[in-house]
Amino acid sequence: MIRVPAEPAGRLSDAWRHCVGTGRIELALRRDHQDSLALLQREIGFRHIRGHGLFSDGMGVYRPYEHEGERRVHHSFTYVDQVVDALLARGVRPFLELGFMPAELASGDQTVFWWRGNVTPPRSHREWADLVRATLSHLVDRYGLDEVRTWPIEVWNEPNLPDFWQHADAKAYHRLYEVTAHTVKEVDAALQVGGPAISPGADDWLTRFVEFTAAHDVPVDFVSRHAYTSGPARHVPFGVHQTLDPADRLLDQFATPRRQLSDTRYAELPVHITEFNSSYRPDNPVHDTAFHAAYLAPVLAAGGDLVDSFSYWTFSDMFEEVGVPTALFHGGFGLLTHRQVRKPTYHLYAFMARMGPLLLARGDDHLVTRHTDGRVTVLAWAPVDPTGRTPGPDRHELRLSVPVATRGEAFVRRSTVDEEHGNAYTAWRHMGSPRSPRPGQLDVLHQAAEPARGHTRLPLTDGRADLRLTLARHEVTLVELTPLTDETPPWWDERRLLGGEAA
Numbered sequence: 001m002i003r004v005p006a007e008p009a010g011r012l013s014d015a016w017r018h019c020v021g022t023g024r025i026e027l028a029l030r031r032d033h034q035d036s037l038a039l040l041q042r043e044i045g046f047r048h049i050r051g052h053g054l055f056s057d058g059m060g061v062y063r064p065y066e067h068e069g070e071r072r073v074h075h076s077f078t079y080v081d082q083v084v085d086a087l088l089a090r091g092v093r094p095f096l097e098l099g100f101m102p103a104e105l106a107s108g109d110q111t112v113f114w115w116r117g118n119v120t121p122p123r124s125h126r127e128w129a130d131l132v133r134a135t136l137s138h139l140v141d142r143y144g145l146d147e148v149r150t151w152p153i154e155v156w157n158e159p160n161l162p163d164f165w166q167h168a169d170a171k172a173y174h175r176l177y178e179v180t181a182h183t184v185k186e187v188d189a190a191l192q193v194g195g196p197a198i199s200p201g202a203d204d205w206l207t208r209f210v211e212f213t214a215a216h217d218v219p220v221d222f223v224s225r226h227a228y229t230s231g232p233a234r235h236v237p238f239g240v241h242q243t244l245d246p247a248d249r250l251l252d253q254f255a256t257p258r259r260q261l262s263d264t265r266y267a268e269l270p271v272h273i274t275e276f277n278s279s280y281r282p283d284n285p286v287h288d289t290a291f292h293a294a295y296l297a298p299v300l301a302a303g304g305d306l307v308d309s310f311s312y313w314t315f316s317d318m319f320e321e322v323g324v325p326t327a328l329f330h331g332g333f334g335l336l337t338h339r340q341v342r343k344p345t346y347h348l349y350a351f352m353a354r355m356g357p358l359l360l361a362r363g364d365d366h367l368v369t370r371h372t373d374g375r376v377t378v379l380a381w382a383p384v385d386p387t388g389r390t391p392g393p394d395r396h397e398l399r400l401s402v403p404v405a406t407r408g409e410a411f412v413r414r415s416t417v418d419e420e421h422g423n424a425y426t427a428w429r430h431m432g433s434p435r436s437p438r439p440g441q442l443d444v445l446h447q448a449a450e451p452a453r454g455h456t457r458l459p460l461t462d463g464r465a466d467l468r469l470t471l472a473r474h475e476v477t478l479v480e481l482t483p484l485t486d487e488t489p490p491w492w493d494e495r496r497l498l499g500g501e502a503a
Contacts, residue, residue: 003468004368006403008358012369014302016352017046019311021275021333023319024115025051026058028083036316036336037090044353049087050095050274050311052157054080054183055102055131055409056117062131068452072126075134079332081142088143092499095274095311096153097197100182105131112163114323122164122178125148128176129183154274155180155195160202170205174212181219194222197274200253203260210264222270223261227253227310229386230279238326239283244386250299254306267293270500271304273310277333283323285331286423290418292394293344297381300352301367305359312349327435328445329428339442341424344451344476347417350476351379365398374406378479382418382471396471405483406463413482414454418475421452458485479501 020040027033028051040046055061055288063074087094100117103109105127122128129496140148156267159165159173164173177195177234184193196209206225217281227250231243257271278295279286286292302312317325328337335346346353356369356376367379404410419426427448428434434441458465458481 001399002361002363002366003229003401003402004359004403005363006463008360008370010359011357012355012359012367014357015304015307015309016300016312017044017351018149018309019048019050019272019274020046020315020335022049022312022316023093023314023321023333024058024113024117025083025097025127026053026056026079027316027318027320028434029079029084030103032338032340033163033316033318033390034086034090034316036338036340037087037092038335039207039340040315042311042449044349046092046315048095048152048309048311048451049092049315050097050154052097053115053117054098054135056100057117058115059083061135062105063178064104073129073130075138077135077138077142080138081136083230084143086140092357093165094151095272096151097157097274098153098480100338102131108166113321117319119164121169121172125175125179125251129179132183134275136184136191140187148340149188149192152192152272153184153193154197154272155193157195157197158199158226160198160205163280167481171468172207174209177209177213178216178218181213185195185219185309190286192221193225194269194272197224197226199226199280201249202213203256205210206257206260210261212264214265217373220266220269222308223257223266224274225253225257225270226313227273228275228277228280229253230281230284232460233281233284239331240279240281240287242279242284243388244278244286244295246386247278247295247299247384248404250296251302251306254303254310258306258445259468266304269432270308271306273307276310277313277314279331282319282330282333283331287327287333288329288337288343288344290423290426290476291345291384293348293476294381294384294392294474296345297348298380299365300348312345315406319438327433329425329433337424339437341442341445342371342422343425344417344423347415347422347451348476351415351476353377354478354480361400365396365401366400368402374405374483376402378402378467378469379476380469380471380479381476382474392473394473396467396475398471400467400469402467402481403463403464404460404465406460408460409484410460410465410481411484412456412458412465414451414456415478416454417473417477418472420472422449424449 233240317334356371
């Protein structure tokens with residue numbers, strides 16, 4: 001038995017809820033995106049949201065024209081306003097990513113994704129600076145300086161990859177960052193700007209970024225990078241299969257920027273993981289499974305000790321990097337499918353949202369917290385085999401001595417997600433994997449997505465409850481223990497419900 005301390009070890013970081021991803025930001029114009037975000041915010045509640053393509057042509061911001069023989073540029077914020085209004089109305093702020101390049105400002109025609117985001121440097125850094133200045137000035141005018149100061153501003157996305165930045169040219173990126181950062185500070189010195197938003201395996205890029213910005217006195221308010229643990233993609237039609245490293249490799253990646261910055265002028269800067277997941281592919285079926293929730297549980301439990309935020313990529317399967325999704329379940333990044341069917345990993349986040357702020361204990365398979373009103377919450381997960389060579393153990397036993405109250409009993413509420421419970425993917429497979437479920441089938445899937453729930457009461461001995469948990473394969477469970485005040489009247493006798501005499 002593991003004896004959970006009665007006194008908190010400190011506060012539990014909520015860096016996991018600081019930000020969440022959304023694909024291209026233009027999707028916020030759609031009803032399904034807005035409905036999904038409303039559900040997400042009601043049950044989890046993220047503070048920021050990050051997406052690509054703020055300056056891509058679909059947002060219509062950069063609008064060159066000719067008048068009286070002179071070339072001019074008009075900056076239009078029609079869609080920007082609608083997107084930001086939709087986000088703020090649902091209680092989440094933008095984490096601004098400045099990119100990609102408007103086609104008529106671009107120096108080349110290289111694009112990425114199905115929706116063709118241009119990834120070449122600007123042909124005019126002056127016009128790029130004008131675009132950044134006009135956009136931020138408009139946002140400040142519309143939403144107020146105090147508000148926009150809370151929105152981190154990230155320059156570009158994964159410039160270390162040639163798919164996302166032409167030739168992965170570090171010198172060209174440094175020039176773009178320099179122009180952008182100075183422009184941001186011209187709008188207001190307290191606006192937060194940072195980068196370089198690099199992908200895994202490019203730690204040397206952060207070193208060179210630090211050296212460049214320090215040598216040229218370029219503003220940096222935070223550093224950012226991404227984290228994934230999957231191997232090369234093995235393609236099948238409309239999907240991939242990939243190997244996975246153990247989940248603690250994600251934590252290793254989270255810790256790397258702080259180590260790299262330790263001996264620099266940036267040692268105390270915030271570190272944001274602005275994308276993380278197991279697989280970097282939006283068509284990997286692992287994202288839809290109970291395995292995925294159990295795999296990521298220790299990352300959510302411990303990641304906040306290493307970084308200021310780590311942003312799950314993404315909250316919804318409304319996502320079009322490789323095209324419009326071909327089926328309801330298709331391996332999308334989302335915590336939610338389109339049509340708001342909740343996945344097991346969604347429930348992991350919803351369970352985290354119900355944890356208390358005071359950290360009592362944390363182990364390889366559990367996290368224990370306390371609320372200020374005395375409730376104790378236990379998140380527990382079954383171990384997984386990320387290699388895929390075994391399905392993982394059928395059962396996992398965990399026994400905890402939990403401090404609850406001085407005497408009496410505790411009311412216990414347990415919510416469970418595993419292969420059969422809180423798992424619409426399993427139900428979808430059983431119903432024949434319909435690509436476009438009919439309304440009645442969607443109702444079944446929403447019901448199947450509900451966690452299993454149970455209730456009981458436990459006696460307390462010396463203010464402690466003996467909590468014995470048996471977890472099924474790939475299970476994630478939340479147990480909430482509340483000190484119980486029994487108000488049953490003295491005459492109540494359930495043995496007499498049918499009118500019998502007292503024993």
